[in-house]
Amino acid sequence: MSSLTIKNWTSADIPLAQRAAALEAAVLSQPCPFRTQSQNPAPVAEMYYAQVAETSVLRYRGETSRLLRGAKEIAAATPDNLAIMACDSSVDLVEEDRRFSLRSGDLYLYHPSRKLELIGGDRLGISTFCVASGLIESAHAQAWIPLGAVLPRENATTRLLRAVLTPLLDLARDLPETAFLSTLRHAAQVAALEAGGRTHERAREAKGRLRLHRAQALIERRHRDTAFGPAAAARELGCSVRLVHQMFEGADRSFGTHLLEARLRTAWKVLAAPDHDQRTITQIAFESGFNDLSTFHRAFRRMFGVSPRDVRSRLI
Secondary structure, eight states, X not given: OTTEEEXXXXXXXXXXXXXXXXXXXXXXXXXXXEEESOSSOOSOOEEEEEEETTEEEEEEEEETGGGGTTHHHHHHSOOSEEEEEEESSOEEEEETTEEEEEOBXXXXXXXXXXXXXEEEOSEEXXXXXXXXXGGSOHHHHTSSOSSOEEEOTXXXXXXXXXXXXXXHHHHTTTSOHHHHHHHHHHHHHHHHHHHTTOOSHHHHHHHHHHHHHHHXXXXXXXXXXXXXXXXXXXXXXXXXXXXXXXXXXXXXXXHHHXXXXXXXXXXXXXXXXXXXXXXXXXXXXXXXXXXXXXHHHHHHHHHHSSOHHHHHTTOO
């Protein structure tokens, strides 16, 4: 993904001064200031950040107080975004003159340009998913009032959103750019419609697209398992095999084609990696999810126009 930016900082690996600068730089691209109730924050912090175009995902675990850095700059340079926040534990939110609780499992939808304060313990685990408003159809973006809204964890739509968004950062390196963008875009649409109490046809269509993204993400996670197929996907998604296939009817590829291409992309990456040159092509094929070598060779040449041996021999 040529335009994907992924950063991974761990305080155990970076000197203190460099860590502070790196974390502050990342926080400055995020729109939410925080404060802590404790005077003794723990010393370890981790931050993972991925961005494609005008969408981004941030996961932070560690010192709450560190996110105080650059709060004024954040308020002054906030882009026009919609953001969805998830917390690992219960915290209090203060937006304008309102204060309310956000439980683990709840989601919070808000405009980052508004003043928001999060009050928790000395350590915090959060994930935020930001989407530029311009990427969202106006009918969706305006479906709710500018004040933030809590999507409770008991809500089926909230559970769907979490199932789609939670693994997104872990999959960012393998997802095509278009999949990363459209997943966040459709999640923001569904969240905005849900917060606005809209249950019309657009909401149903948006949820359908989000279920497709969830199934596609499941393929990205499980395609290396040779036993994974429509039946296994149906069990994990909690639906019938027929519904799994129906999810892909409106997409450009069927479930089987999507699964095959995910396995082939994985095989290509391993074959082209110098640090895997001691592994045989057969091993790589099976570890990529294939259980038949002739099928692998035919599909590989059909998709890429070269043989696995050509890739291994650096002949392309």
